[in-house]
Amino acid sequence: MKSHNKMFSSSMMGQSSSKIKLFNLDQEHDLGLEYMSEPENSDIEHDVNGNEISKTFTQNYDLTDNVSSYDASYDLLCDTKKVIDCTLIPSIALEEITKDVRGFELDEVLDLQKNILDYDDAAYWVAALVNLSPTGALLLKNAVHFDWHMSFEDLENLGWSLNTEHYIASINKAQLDIKSLSRSPFFMNTIVCDFIRALRDVWLEEKAEIDYQDYHPETILKMERMRAADIEALTLQVAWELRSAGYSVLWRHILGSDKGDMAMLFTRFLEHDPASLFDGSALLVAFKQWYADEDRISTSDRIALEICDDILFSAAEDKRIFANKPLPKELLEEFFALPEGRLYIAPVLNEIMKNPYFSSMQNQINEAHLYHIIRDLEVCYVGNVPFRDPQLADKIFPDYTKILK
Numbered sequence: 001m002k003s004h005n006k007m008f009s010s011s012m013m014g015q016s017s018s019k020i021k022l023f024n025l026d027q028e029h030d031l032g033l034e035y036m037s038e039p040e041n042s043d044i045e046h047d048v049n050g051n052e053i054s055k056t057f058t059q060n061y062d063l064t065d066n067v068s069s070y071d072a073s074y075d076l077l078c079d080t081k082k083v084i085d086c087t088l089i090p091s092i093a094l095e096e097i098t099k100d101v102r103g104f105e106l107d108e109v110l111d112l113q114k115n116i117l118d119y120d121d122a123a124y125w126v127a128a129l130v131n132l133s134p135t136g137a138l139l140l141k142n143a144v145h146f147d148w149h150m151s152f153e154d155l156e157n158l159g160w161s162l163n164t165e166h167y168i169a170s171i172n173k174a175q176l177d178i179k180s181l182s183r184s185p186f187f188m189n190t191i192v193c194d195f196i197r198a199l200r201d202v203w204l205e206e207k208a209e210i211d212y213q214d215y216h217p218e219t220i221l222k223m224e225r226m227r228a229a230d231i232e233a234l235t236l237q238v239a240w241e242l243r244s245a246g247y248s249v250l251w252r253h254i255l256g257s258d259k260g261d262m263a264m265l266f267t268r269f270l271e272h273d274p275a276s277l278f279d280g281s282a283l284l285v286a287f288k289q290w291y292a293d294e295d296r297i298s299t300s301d302r303i304a305l306e307i308c309d310d311i312l313f314s315a316a317e318d319k320r321i322f323a324n325k326p327l328p329k330e331l332l333e334e335f336f337a338l339p340e341g342r343l344y345i346a347p348v349l350n351e352i353m354k355n356p357y358f359s360s361m362q363n364q365i366n367e368a369h370l371y372h373i374i375r376d377l378e379v380c381y382v383g384n385v386p387f388r389d390p391q392l393a394d395k396i397f398p399d400y401t402k403i404l405k
Contacts, residue, residue, distance in 0.1 A: 091151035091168050092123050095144045101128035106246050116182040119152045119173075126171075126195045133241035135234065138339035139199035143169070146206050150195070159194040162201055169198040189253035193235055200234045201227075208335045214325045217308045217373050222359060223327070224304035225297060226352060229290035230336050230345070232259055233283050236266050240277070261293070262286045280344030287345060291358055298363040305369045312376060322377055327353070 101124055104112075109132065112125040127150075130136035148167045155161055155172040162169055171194050174187055181187050204227060212220050236254065243251040254263045266286040269276055276282035290296055311321055329350070333343045345352075352358040361367050 091149040092120065093147070093149050094127065094140065095147065097124055097127045098131065098140060098144055100124065101131060104128045104131065106132060116178065118178055122152065122178060122182065122191070123150055126192055129192060129242065129247065130196060130199070130238065132245045132247065133238045135241055135339060136196060136199070136238040139203055142206065142339065143199055143202045146202070148202055160198040162198065162205060164205060169202060171195055171198065185249065186253070189250050192250055193254065196235045196238045197231050200231045203339070204335065208331060210335070212307060213311055213321045214323050215327065216322055216324045217370060219327060220308060221301055221304045221370070222353060225291070225300050225358070226336065228296065228300040229287045232262060232290055233287040236263055236286050237283055240266070262289045265289045280338065280342045283344050284348065288348065294362050298366060301361065301363065301366040305366060305373065308373050312373065
């Protein structure tokens with residue numbers, strides 16, 4: 001799917017392709033920072049001819065310490081201490097993780113959890129846990145195939161973020177250091193859920209080429225709603241499979257979250273028809289239940305409208321955007337297929353595009369936002385002057401519009 005870098009809230013649902021080593025953020029590291037000034041009282045070395053050998057000073061830093069560990073006399077250009085701004089996102093290749101945790105049993109995964117000392121350990125643990133689920137293992141395998149990496153970042157109120165340029169799935173660490181994070185069952189389960197959501201989002205991102213510029217803004221809103229509902233439904237399925245494997249903590253976590261209504265309906269349907277876990281019907285029930293919460297819909301719509309704004313802002317003046325192409329049913333079935341190939345939402349695709357339960361908009365702010373986007377599409381800009389009538393623009397700026405034609 002062609003889209004901008006996507007960031008999601010865990011309350012909603014939830015790329016350099018070269019190998020990047022994940023920094024251990026709780027220990028000192030050799031970053032090899034070179035300084036132009038020479039430290040005081042340093043010994044001067046000489047070569048065999050007696051000439052002085054100029055030296056540079058290399059100092060190691062712990063990027064998470066509030067107080068820098070280096071001496072102020074070694075500062076680059078002034079006498080005050082500096083804060084090192086590291087703009088590179090520490091990340092680790094999922095391929096590197098999965099080859100080490102493949103085949104782990106639950107007991108081994110639990111041992112990993114007890115011995116989390118840094119973010120490397122957290123990454124290995126969450127991947128090993130998700131790999132215990134058949135659905136999770138397939139999602140993970142897909143991300144590895146496309147050379148995706150994962151990282152931990154402070155994403156404020158977002159659950160995860162996809163950097164589609166550098167293939168990095170970032171998980172929110174909630175401004176906690178690894179020691180605090182690893183001691184909190186709530187935050188550790190939140191990380192697992194957001195990692196599952198990110199993996200499904202990666203699957204959708206790589207599944208099909210859907211250029212949003214080819215579709216009307218209302219269609220984009222419907223697509224983003226379907227995407228959000230699908231991600232949450234798949235997260236439920238992975239959590240249920242982990243429950244069946246003996247790890248029930250995650251399922252209880254979801255039951256107590258704002259997706260608890262989806263989890264309860266999913267459970268009730270399975271109790272009524274155990275085979276529904278395998279034919280996709282229980283998953284479909286959870287998918288439809290996502291639409292029952294107006295807050296989930298409003299959050300998804302806000303993200304979709306921001307995507308539309310980005311497309312409008314970046315569009316060239318002479319380029320037509322937001323065509324009104326229909327979404328082929330076959331494309332949607334393929335896009336939202338399960339990892340093993342089942343087309344679980346096929347029975348409701350026509351309904352999703354027409355039924356008010358799936359397509360109505362209740363949030364007045366989002367409705368006004370959509371209205372203004374549609375109005376902007378009706379405006380013809382010529383030389384930064386807006387015209388509602390293209391013929392009038394042609395009369396006033398005939399030479400300019402001739403170029404655009």
